[in-house]
Amino acid sequence: MEPVDLTAALGPVLGDRLLGVEAFPRSAGRIRFERSGALDLFRAVRDSLGFRHLSMVGGIDWTDHREVFYVVWSDDRREYLFLSTDVPADDPHVESASGIWPSANWHEREAWELVGIEFDHHPDLRHLLTPDGYEFRPLLRSFKLHEPEELEVKTRHV
Amino acid sequence: MSAPASSAPATRPVVPPGATLESPAPLPMVDQPAVPFIEIETLRSKEFIPAAKEALGSLIVEQGQTKVVRPVFNWAGRNSLFPLHWGLACCAIEFAAAFGARWDAERFGVVPRSSPRQCDVMIVNGTVTWKVAHKLITLYEQMPEPKWVIAMGNCATGGGPFRTAYSVVPGVDKLVPVDVYIAGCPPRPEAMLDGILELEKLIRERKE
Amino acid sequence: MSEMWINMGPQHPMTHGLWNLRVLIDGEMIVDVDPEMGYLHRGIEKISEDRHYNEVITLMDRCCYVAGFAWEHLYIIASEEALHLEPPERAQYLRVLCDEFQRIASHLMWYAAFVQDLGLMSPFLYGMRDRDLVLDLFQSYTGARMTYEYMRVGGVRSDLPPGFTDHARKVLDWLTDRFVEYDQLCLGSDIFRKRCDDLGTLKATDCVTHGVTGPMLRSAGQKRDLRKDRPYAVYDQLEFDVALADSADVTGRYLVRMEEMRQSVRLLRQVLDWLDRHPGPVLADRLPRWLGAPYAPVGKEGYLLKRNYPKGVGFSAVEEPHGEAQAYVVNEGGEHPYRVKFRSPVFANISAARQYLVGYHVADIPPIMGSVDVCVGEVDR
Numbered sequence: 019m020e021p022v023d024l025t026a027a028l029g030p031v032l033g034d035r036l037l038g039v040e041a042f043p044r045s046a047g048r049i050r051f052e053r054s055g056a057l058d059l060f061r062a063v064r065d066s067l068g069f070r071h072l073s074m075v076g077g078i079d080w081t082d083h084r085e086v087f088y089v090v091w092s093d094d095r096r097e098y099l100f101l102s103t104d105v106p107a108d109d110p111h112v113e114s115a116s117g118i119w120p121s122a123n124w125h126e127r128e129a130w131e132l133v134g135i136e137f138d139h140h141p142d143l144r145h146l147l148t149p150d151g152y153e154f155r156p157l158l159r160s161f162k163l164h165e166p167e168e169l170e171v172k173t174r175h176v
Numbered sequence: 177m178s179a180p181a182s183s184a185p186a187t188r189p190v191v192p193p194g195a196t197l198e199s200p201a202p203l204p205m206v207d208q209p210a211v212p213f214i215e216i217e218t219l220r221s222k223e224f225i226p227a228a229k230e231a232l233g234s235l236i237v238e239q240g241q242t243k244v245v246r247p248v249f250n251w252a253g254r255n256s257l258f259p260l261h262w263g264l265a266c267c268a269i270e271f272a273a274a275f276g277a278r279w280d281a282e283r284f285g286v287v288p289r290s291s292p293r294q295c296d297v298m299i300v301n302g303t304v305t306w307k308v309a310h311k312l313i314t315l316y317e318q319m320p321e322p323k324w325v326i327a328m329g330n331c332a333t334g335g336g337p338f339r340t341a342y343s344v345v346p347g348v349d350k351l352v353p354v355d356v357y358i359a360g361c362p363p364r365p366e367a368m369l370d371g372i373l374e375l376e377k378l379i380r381e382r383k384e
Numbered sequence: 385m386s387e388m389w390i391n392m393g394p395q396h397p398m399t400h401g402l403w404n405l406r407v408l409i410d411g412e413m414i415v416d417v418d419p420e421m422g423y424l425h426r427g428i429e430k431i432s433e434d435r436h437y438n439e440v441i442t443l444m445d446r447c448c449y450v451a452g453f454a455w456e457h458l459y460i461i462a463s464e465e466a467l468h469l470e471p472p473e474r475a476q477y478l479r480v481l482c483d484e485f486q487r488i489a490s491h492l493m494w495y496a497a498f499v500q501d502l503g504l505m506s507p508f509l510y511g512m513r514d515r516d517l518v519l520d521l522f523q524s525y526t527g528a529r530m531t532y533e534y535m536r537v538g539g540v541r542s543d544l545p546p547g548f549t550d551h552a553r554k555v556l557d558w559l560t561d562r563f564v565e566y567d568q569l570c571l572g573s574d575i576f577r578k579r580c581d582d583l584g585t586l587k588a589t590d591c592v593t594h595g596v597t598g599p600m601l602r603s604a605g606q607k608r609d610l611r612k613d614r615p616y617a618v619y620d621q622l623e624f625d626v627a628l629a630d631s632a633d634v635t636g637r638y639l640v641r642m643e644e645m646r647q648s649v650r651l652l653r654q655v656l657d658w659l660d661r662h663p664g665p666v667l668a669d670r671l672p673r674w675l676g677a678p679y680a681p682v683g684k685e686g687y688l689l690k691r692n693y694p695k696g697v698g699f700s701a702v703e704e705p706h707g708e709a710q711a712y713v714v715n716e717g718g719e720h721p722y723r724v725k726f727r728s729p730v731f732a733n734i735s736a737a738r739q740y741l742v743g744y745h746v747a748d749i750p751p752i753m754g755s756v757d758v759c760v761g762e763v764d765r
Contacts, residue, residue, distance in 0.1 A: 043697070044699050070593070078714065098701065124735040147765075148422060156342050156430050157430055163342065262395040264401075266761065276515075305424060307425065308424075311395070315395055337442055337446065338426045362531065
């Protein structure tokens with residue numbers, strides 16, 4: 019599946035919320051979209067394009083904004099597809115994909131606690147890897163690693 | 177184990193005034209306690225327990241309870257070390273390999289038990305995180321005395337390659353007292369057995 | 385009867401690692417489960433941002449400690465893509481050699497632990513014995529049993545020692561005979577069959593919905609193997625079949641893993657033959673100096689590369705012994721990766737625990753979770 023085909027298939031659904039489709043290594047391409055069109059895009063990708071398997075959800079902190087990316091796989095096409103959206107750092111909200119792909123549940127919990135992405139309408143947004151009540155977002159660039167003695171207060175279980 | 181009160185003979189040694197209660201020369205540490213020779217037929221007979229009682233009783237009276245009973249306990253304890261059966265991280269695989277066919281740690285009397293109440297050694301075989309720290313302390317406190325801790329591998333010793341991580345305890349000795357440290361990332365099964373033997377040496381020299 | 389939550393873990397013989405399975409039970413029946421992870425969360429993704437590209441390999445070995453080579457390979461493919469490097473062909477074959485031997489070692493470790501959970505003690509001894517033979521091979525060319533640090537960005541660290549391939553073939557012959565014994569021990573045992581048949585069933589559609597991959601998915605009859613679907617390294621030049629079963633239960637997962645080991649032996653024989661015939665370099669020869677290559681260009685060019693290294697992203701997906709692992713490496717120029725993200729197959733397989741545990745008995749949990757083959761290191765990272 020080429021980026022041109024993806025644009026043709028998703029353009030009518032998303033309109034100007036589709037920001038672009040670019041080539042991406044080892045996959046059909048990367049779709050950049052406006053976060054307001056998240057659910058429409060997810061449904062279109064799953065139902066009309068056949069990407070029924072969600073492999074991972076992750077976040078990247080670009081200091082001025084954060085990026086949320088999704089990797090999906092289609093068993094018919096034997097291809098990966100990247101979906102990516104930008105959220106502002108002071109309002110990192112995006113609609114949860116776990117209603118479309120149930121496997122997004124844990125990946126979103128992880129992205130929430132490590133990168134600080136808020137997933138709206140997530141069924142179960144709890145701490146997964148860090149202890150309950152852990153208030154830091156370790157994968158943000160502002161979180162610096164120090165010698166453990168200095169960090170002990172920061173990391174102790176609360 | 178204690179000497180029966182009725183068997184206390186009248187020739188109880190009197191401590192001279194001014195002398196300390198402890199013997200000035202330490203008793204050499206031996207594998208077997210210095211019990212009198214008992215015929216093998218006696219061991220099989222019904223008189224064994226009374227005979228042993230009598231022999232040990234007089235010895236205890238002569239040399240003090242600690243010096244006779246302690247080596248027996250140490251000898252028994254160090255040859256039947258029961259480590260806690262749990263795997264934290266990579267070292268747990270080498271820990272398991274030590275119980276496999278090639279190394280067979282059970283020939284040293286080391287048998288992993290799944291309940292902390294049956295254990296006397298906690299082998300911390302992996303990275304300890306702050307999230308598991310209080311559970312580790314709970315398990316340690318559930319183990320009956322006497323108990324020992326072996327820090328297996330670099331992570332348990334000092335954080336290892338994850339020392340700078342935000343979630344890792346830099347060494348399990350921040351949480352519980354550690355008796356033996358085993359270096360390696362992960363230590364080979366031989367190194368783990370060496371750590372067990374080191375611990376046995378410690379137990380042999382245990383006094384109180 | 386009233387329901388209650390019980391904790392199976394973090395210290396429990398069933399868990400094979402450090403995690404907590406919270407189970408809601410009604411009598412003996414499982415009503416709900418809630419796996420609690422993170423007891424081994426070591427922040428590998430964060431530490432990686434502080435390290436050189438080759439230093440991250442150290443963490444990869446420890447990330448999944450029963451399949452270190454597979455994770456090294458995963459990370460290496462992604463970083464080579466991010467850094468625009470191409471490894472020599474012999475290095476590709478060596479990586480496949482590592483991967484497939486690692487698959488055998490990992491499955492033997494799984495076999496030893498899983499069958500012991502069912503109460504059969506001797507398979508543990510047999511499994512560990514044969515796994516040690518494979519680890520001896522690893523030791524002969526990497527120096528380590530579990531944490532190898534063998535692959536490098538741009539190739540592998542060193543070539544095989546003389547006489548390796550003959551020794552490896554002997555090990556493969558030995559293993560081929562042992563696989564027959566394993567099947568006799570397990571499939572011939574009524575106890576094994578009664579404890580494993582029709583247990584922990586997860587159909588293929590549910591697998592796809594909940595992100596389950598690897599032997600669990602293939603045991604449900606779905607033919608999906610990244611080595612065939614998206615071939616990496618040199619898998620497209622080698623012959624093998626995808627192991628499949630159709631029962632979707634614990635026995636099916638056992639059969640798939642056993643067949644995968646046989647296919648790995650088949651792959652390894654081809655790889656060993658190729659390696660015998662094609663000597664050559666094992667590391668790319670124009671690496672930037674900070675990648676630590678022994679014969680990298682030093683001096684002006686090395687520094688130039690360091691300053692002006694092009695940005696890039698790398699994505700890789702490999703068929704790990706547990707399932708489908710993915711890595712995403714972002715290179716923003718400079719010596720450290722900007723962001724590294726991993727997808728662990730066991731992470732997704734455990735997250736679907738509710739689907740294959742609810743409705744069974746408490747005593748079924750050890751065989752079912754054993755058949756998932758949990759490696760907590762890669763779940764928590």
